[in-house]
Amino acid sequence: MNRMRSVSTGVGPRSTPARRGRRTATGPLWIFDLDNTLHDARDRILPHIDRSMTRYIEEHLGVAREHAEGLRRGYWKRYGATLLGLVRHHAVDPGHFLARTHDLAELEGAVVAHGALAQVLRRLPGRKVVFTNGPAAYARWVLDRLGVLVHLDALYAIEHVALKPKPAASAFRAVLAAERSWCGPRIMVEDTLANLHTARRLGLRTVWISTTAHTPSWVDCRITAITDLMRVWPALVVPRSGSSVPPTSSLRHVRSLR
Numbered sequence: 001m002n003r004m005r006s007v008s009t010g011v012g013p014r015s016t017p018a019r020r021g022r023r024t025a026t027g028p029l030w031i032f033d034l035d036n037t038l039h040d041a042r043d044r045i046l047p048h049i050d051r052s053m054t055r056y057i058e059e060h061l062g063v064a065r066e067h068a069e070g071l072r073r074g075y076w077k078r079y080g081a082t083l084l085g086l087v088r089h090h091a092v093d094p095g096h097f098l099a100r101t102h103d104l105a106e107l108e109g110a111v112v113a114h115g116a117l118a119q120v121l122r123r124l125p126g127r128k129v130v131f132t133n134g135p136a137a138y139a140r141w142v143l144d145r146l147g148v149l150v151h152l153d154a155l156y157a158i159e160h161v162a163l164k165p166k167p168a169a170s171a172f173r174a175v176l177a178a179e180r181s182w183c184g185p186r187i188m189v190e191d192t193l194a195n196l197h198t199a200r201r202l203g204l205r206t207v208w209i210s211t212t213a214h215t216p217s218w219v220d221c222r223i224t225a226i227t228d229l230m231r232v233w234p235a236l237v238v239p240r241s242g243s244s245v246p247p248t249s250s251l252r253h254v255r256s257l258r
C-alpha cells in the first residue's frame with residue numbers, strides 16, 4: 001500500500017500531504033479509467049501499442065509474427081492483459097515489457113483530447129483519481145499531454161495492483177483500500193463494461209462511456225463522452241442511506257437524459 005501512496009503523491013500539485021489532509025472524507029470519489037475514457041486512444045495509441053506488443057513477442061520469444069499476434073490476443077482475452085500471460089508462461093520481465101511497448105517518444109503527438117476535459121475535472125466536486133491497466137509512466141505522460149495532472153489527486157497503474165489488472169476484484173480492492181479514508185459516494189467512470197461489472201459488485205456507482213444503444217440494468221448511467229459528466233453528475237452523487245449498492249430512484253432521471 002505504501003507504493004500506491006507514493007504514486008498518489010506524485011501525480012500533481014494537489015496531492016501534497018497538506019492538501020490531502022484537508023480534503024479527506026467529504027464529497028464523491030471519482031475513479032476514472034484512462035484510455036478511451038479521458039482521451040480517445042482508438043485510432044492511434046492503442047493500435048500502436050498492440051503492434052509494439054506483437055513485435056516484442058516476436059523478438060523476445062523468437063516466434064513468427066502470426067504466432068506472436070495470436071499470443072498477444074490470447075493472453076489479453078484469458079488474463080485481461082497480455083503482460084500477465086507473458087510473465088506467467090514465458091518469464092518476461094514486466095518492467096522491460098511495459099517500457100518497450102509504451103515507447104513515449106513514438107507516441108508523441110498521438111494523444112487525442114476532449115476539448116473541455118480540464119474544465120470538467122476542475123468543476124467536478126470531490127476527489128478524482130485515475131485507475132488504469134496501463135503502466136504508470138505512460139499514464140502520467142498521457143495525463144500531462146492532456147494538461148489535467150493539476151486536477152487529479154492520485155494515479156493507480158498496473159504496477160500498483162500487483163500486475164493484476166481490471167476487471168480483477170483484487171485490483172479494485174487495492175485501489176479502494178488506498179482510498180479508504182474517503183467516505184463519500186464512489187463512482188467508477190469507464191468505457192469497458194467488464195470493469196464496471198466488477199466495480200458494481202464491489203458497491204461502486206457506475207458510469208459507462210459508450211455510444212452503444214443498449215445499457216445493462218446494473219449500469220447507473222451511460223454517457224457518450226466524458227464531458228457529459230457535467231450534465232449528469234449531481235444525480236450520481238446523491239447520498240443513499242443503508243446500502244452502498246446502487247441504483248435507487250435518485251438515478252432514474254439520469255437514465256432519462258440518455
Ligand SMILES: [Mg+2]
Pocket residue numbers: 033034035036037190191192
Ligand atoms: Mg479504457
